[in-house]
Amino acid sequence: MSGFMEVVISLLIIIGAIFTLLGSLSLLKLPDFFMRLHGPTKASTLGTGAILVASALYFSLTKGEISVHEILITVFLFITAPVSAYMLAKAALHLKLKQQAQTQGQTLSQQEGEG
């Protein structure tokens, strides 16, 4: 494996780690439940994606045979993450969890919680 590819793979892993960290950080930092929901659905998809690309590259180059089952992990992740976010949001609407005061369109969420 050439030095150049080593740098590319290392960068991908570091980018992935940073985005995953940010995703977790948002759980700590953002003020209400609906806002915290954004962290795990997004910041983590790119984070995991970058790490998986790095993994595919590394194993393809070191073993000499193409490694692509990482694509499948990405696909499953992209299918399941929105579904779990939807379930959590729906439950939160029914329980009428507290929202930030500056949230726009709060009446919409109240109607939905009653329906």
Next chain:
Amino acid sequence: MFKKLIPHPILSVMLIIIWLLLNNDFSVGQMVLGAILGVVIPIITTGFWPDQVDAQKPWLWVKFFGVVIYDIIAANILVARWILGRSQTLRPAFMELTIELTSPLAISILASTISLTPGTVSCSLSADKRRLLIHSLHVENISIALVQMHERYQKPLLEMIK
């Protein structure tokens, strides 16, 4: 005859691809095994697939996929900036997107795409499947955001799945 043997061609092709990816092995033996699974599984599970998926215009699918991948990367960088910034300055919002799609598959693709892209999570679909409630982490102008979502995701989906 062909319709009886392969009731869901797209599902069969997907199963073969997933089988090959799972095994990480593209030898002829695995392809034959994948093809057998691709034929048998749809026949066994045919009761779970009442509607035939009518996907149209393959190049539109490729374009849609590219747009979504680009948006996911852009959204991640944007959301990362919002998370690091002062959370008091964020303007979160609930908004309602009018759904023009009718196929359940198209609606779930739309809702998933919205969840994966720019600072939005789809929260609730109304019982009549006409309105989708979306929560956004930060939005300046709700009507512009809704028009953008319609233009970017709903319009191509209307043509992709009939």
